[in-house]
Amino acid sequence: MPATALRLAATALLLLAALDAAHAAASDDRADERQRLTQTVAAQMRETGSATGRPALSERVTTALRQVPRHAFVPEDQRLYAYVNRPLPIGHGQTISQPYIVALMTELAQPQPDHKVLEVGTGSGYQAAVMARLVRTVYSMEIIEPLGLAARERLQTLGYRNVEVRLGDGYHGWEEHAPYDAILVTAAASHIPPPLIRQLKPGGRMVIPVGAAFLVQQLMLVEKNADGTVSTRQILPVAFVPLTGGAR
Numbered sequence: 001m002p003a004t005a006l007r008l009a010a011t012a013l014l015l016l017a018a019l020d021a022a023h024a025a026a027s028d029d030r031a032d033e034r035q036r037l038t039q040t041v042a043a044q045m046r047e048t049g050s051a052t053g054r055p056a057l058s059e060r061v062t063t064a065l066r067q068v069p070r071h072a073f074v075p076e077d078q079r080l081y082a083y084v085n086r087p088l089p090i091g092h093g094q095t096i097s098q099p100y101i102v103a104l105m106t107e108l109a110q111p112q113p114d115h116k117v118l119e120v121g122t123g124s125g126y127q128a129a130v131m132a133r134l135v136r137t138v139y140s141m142e143i144i145e146p147l148g149l150a151a152r153e154r155l156q157t158l159g160y161r162n163v164e165v166r167l168g169d170g171y172h173g174w175e176e177h178a179p180y181d182a183i184l185v186t187a188a189a190s191h192i193p194p195p196l197i198r199q200l201k202p203g204g205r206m207v208i209p210v211g212a213a214f215l216v217q218q219l220m221l222v223e224k225n226a227d228g229t230v231s232t233r234q235i236l237p238v239a240f241v242p243l244t245g246g247a248r
Contacts (some may be wrong), residue, residue: 120170121186
C-alpha cells in the first residue's frame with residue numbers, strides 16, 4: 001500500500017477511535033453520579049444491616065449499580081433526579097424503586113452467574129437490568145402493556161440480551177421457564193402467591209413486599225427448602241405500588 005494510502009487509513013482509524021471514545025463518554029456522562037449513588041446506597045445498607053441481615057453491598061452488586069444507567073429508565077422529566085436515592089414516577093401510576101431497595105432485594109436473592117430469575121413487575125426495566133448483569137437469564141413480567149412494551153424495547157436497545165419481557169399477570173408466574181433460582185416481586189401483594197412458590201426451585205429465594213396498599217407493607221424473604229417446605233422472614237417495612245391482576 002502506498003505511503004499516502006497508509007496515512008489515510010491510519011487517520012481514518014484514529015477518527016473512528018475518537019468517535020468511539022466520544023460516544024462512550026457521551027453515554028457514560030453520569031458515571032460520577034452513579035458512583036456517588038452507590039456510596040449512598042452502601043451507607044444505607046450499613047445503617048439497616050442489623051434489621052435486614054445484609055449490612056454491606058457485595059462487590060458484584062456494587063459493580064452492577066455503577067454500570068446500569070438509571071437515567072435511561074426514567075421519563076425525560078425525571079432524569080435530573082435519576083441518581084437521587086428515592087423512587088420516581090414512571091407513568092401509569094407506577095414507580096421505579098428506590099436504588100437502595102433495588103440493591104437490597106438483589107442482595108437478598110443471592111444471585112449467581114448460572115441463575116435463572118423471574119421478576120414480577122418489569123416497570124421501566126431497571127431492576128431487570130441490574131439483575132441481568134449478575135445472572136444467566138432474567139424472565140420479567142409486566143401487566144401494564146405500555147410499560148412492558150417500552151421496557152422490552154429499552155432493554156434491547158441498551159444491549160440486555162439475557163432479559164426476556166412478557167406481558168401478563170405475574171401473580172401466576174411464568175410456568176414455561178420454571179423452576180427459578182430466585183423470584184423478585186416489585187409490587188405489593190396481599191399474600192405470597194402460591195403459583196410463585198410452586199415455581200421457585202428448592203433452595204431458591206423469593207423477595208416480595210406483602211401488605212395492603214397505603215398501609216404498612218413488609219418486605220419478605222421466602223426460602224424454599226430442599227424438601228419443598230417454605231420459611232419466611234420479615235426484612236423491613238416498605239411502600240410499594242399494589243400488585244395488579246386477577247388474584248392478589
